[in-house]
Amino acid sequence: MQKSKSRPSVLILGGGFAGISCAGQLSDHSFDVCLVDQKPHFEFLPNIHEILSGVKRPRDVRLNLADQMTAMGHRFTQASVQSIAPESKRVDLDDGTTLRYDFLVVALGAVDANYGVTGVDAHAFSFKSAAQCDAISDRLRTLKATAKAPRVTIIGAGITGVEALGEILRQGTPGNLKITLLEAQRQLLPNSPKGLDNYIRGLCESYPVEFRCNETAQRIRQKSVLLGSGESLSSDLTIWTGGPAPAPLLSQSGLAKPASWAPVDDYLHSLHADDVFIAGDSADLPSSLAKQAYHAIDMGENVAQNLKAITDGSKMKRYRPSPKPQLISFGGLGCIMLAGKWAAGAPLLSAGKEAVFEVAMAQLDRQAGPEKAALLLKRGIRASDKLFWPVVMSPTALLRQKNFQVLR
Ligand SMILES: Cc1cc2nc3c(=O)[nH]c(=O)nc-3n(C[C@H](O)[C@H](O)[C@H](O)COP(=O)(O)OP(=O)(O)OC[C@H]3O[C@@H](n4cnc5c(N)ncnc54)[C@H](O)[C@@H]3O)c2cc1C
Structure with missing residues (x-):
């Protein structure tokens, strides 16, 4: 070197x-x-799903990179x-x-993994930026207002797909909306305890959601998804959450x-x-x-x-990963904490996810005190109005908190 x-x-x-x-x-x-x-912004990707329901707006999950680099004494090139x-x-x-x-x-x-599925770029909404989530939110709004029986397909039931489903449900489902969650593996949230799959299915019991595990998408068309089995699913809005590549x-x-x-x-x-x-x-x-x-x-x-x-001239440091629990939110209905093989589910945990977001955003934001405090305040007010009150603090939310479950 x-x-x-x-x-x-x-x-x-x-x-x-x-x-x-x-x-x-x-x-x-x-x-x-x-x-x-x-892009002109840093984006806090773990919380972009909340843009679907309006709990967050794109600006809530962004930090302006030019401002950040100036505050650090660096240069930024977009x-x-x-x-x-x-x-x-x-x-x-x-x-x-x-x-x-x-x-x-x-x-x-x-980048998005597309597993060789044709039509992903042309006909599916990707889920990797605040702008893409904003576009999905717009499309959902239009469909609900204009389509007779809108069909939404989410491809991939990993963390991103599950969180996307939760946010769509938080926004409300008119009687004729139907959502299909498609997963190539045998369970929702693959490679995690089976209890997580059961928990999510339980939360969806009274919603128009169909789970299709062990099914692959082969081709995405403008208004349909062709499955590996040959079946074609009608789909007015197809959301692709295929994971990273x-x-x-x-x-x-x-x-x-x-x-x-x-x-x-x-x-x-x-x-x-x-x-x-x-x-x-x-x-x-x-x-x-x-x-x-x-x-x-x-x-x-x-x-x-x-x-x-x-x-x-000092000694370089080896990188040693430090594992941390993961929080998987499910709209206003529930939230999962996953730590190794241990998992628990309760709506209250979504307050933890919001707290992690607020603390991490504040730590990453290197602007001077007043600018940083102003952004923090704006995010905090929105979170207590759209998230803490309805999901954690309101009387109905408090009644739901008894539903704490250990998931195996
Ligand atoms: C929807 C979603 C939900 C997630 N949820 C969680 C979660 O709950 N918990 C968790 O820990 N992790 C989560 N992750 C994963 C986490 O966001 C990533 O691990 C993390 O963002 C990786 O950081 P990074 O800096 O490597 O890449 P990124 O944060 O993706 O940053 C890469 C940057 O490079 C820029 N870039 C790429 N290509 C170019 C180019 N050619 N020229 C110029 N710029 C370029 C991009 O614009 C981007 O700003 C989630 C990811 C997504 C997409």
């Missing part, structure tokens, strides 16, 4: 959890830092990365600019094999290029790790520490 010059340049690609937390730890003027993202050439230490952007670096941090996240840019840049995540060592340094660190979803660690926001934050911070270690 290159020995540092006096103020080395660090180029961070991606202003998601890993990129922004790395930038935040480099705010001591010993580095010349530039962060590049195709552009899409077209290519990375580690051997010549350059990055080409879609606006024709070429950026050079001493150290590169690749924090580009993931590696961005092709990783292999195109020589940082990964085709269709693979970019391998790193214990210090998050690329196995394929000098002076390149990979953090967040893009990284393929020596032992496999779930693609989660809190891991991405820790990885971003770890990379920043290692950059400092290289420049001051």
Whole structure:
């Protein structure tokens, strides 16, 4: 790895959890830092599903990247990365600019896995950004107002698909709306205790929801979903929650094999290029790790520490993931806490998910006190009005709190 010059340049690609937390730890003027993202905002992806029901608006889950980088003393460039050439230490952007670096941090996240299903891009709504959730919310509103018997299909019953379903139910289901949740594996929330599947089905008993497990989507058309079994489901709105896949840019840049995540060592340094660190979803660690926001934050911070270690000649730090419980919300009906093999369900837990969101947003926001406090206040007022009161504090909500269940 290159020995540092006096103020080395660090180029961070991606202003998601890993990129922004790395930038935040480099705010001591010993580095010349530039962060590049195709979007003007950082987005808190674990809570974007709440945009479907109006509990949150896109602006509630965003931080302006230009403001954040200015507050940190860094530069921000909004552009899409077209290519990375580690051997010549350059990055080409879609606006024709070429950026050079001493150290590169690749924090580009993931793209949607589509498993070769045709029609995903053309006919399904993806679920990876606040704008996409806003578009789904608009489409739902239009369908409810105009269609006689609207049919909604959610493809994928992992955490994202289940949370999306919960938010649609929170918004209310006119008598003629029908929702199908399609999952290729044998149960909802695959690879978790079976009790979670039972819990979600139980919460949906009085709603027009059909669960189709062990069924794959083969082709998505404008108004239907063709299943592997040959059956065609009518669908006015198809939501795709297929999970994360590696961005092709990783292999195109020589940082990964085709269709693979970019391998790193214990210090998050690329196995394929000098002076390149990979953090967040893009990284393929020596032992496999779930693609989660809190891991991405820790990885971003770890990379920043290692950059400092290289420049001051101290020892680099190995990245050691620290597991944390996961909270899976289900609209206003329930919420699951999953910690290893232990799981519990209760509506009250959604207050915990909101608290995690508020604390993490406040920690990631590096603006000065008044701007930060104003955003915090706006988010807090909306949360108590749209979430805490109806789900946790109102008399009907309090009656529901006795429904605490341990899920096996
Ligand atoms: C709907 C949803 C729900 C989730 N729920 C949870 C949850 O409850 N708990 C949890 O822990 N995790 C959750 N996750 C996973 C979590 O959000 C990711 O693990 C985390 O965002 C990874 O952080 P990252 O920094 O690696 O990538 P991201 O946060 O995705 O950031 C990557 C950034 O790179 C930018 N980028 C990508 N390509 C380019 C390019 N070519 N040029 C310029 N910029 C580019 C993107 O615009 C983006 O800002 C969820 C993810 C989704 C999509």
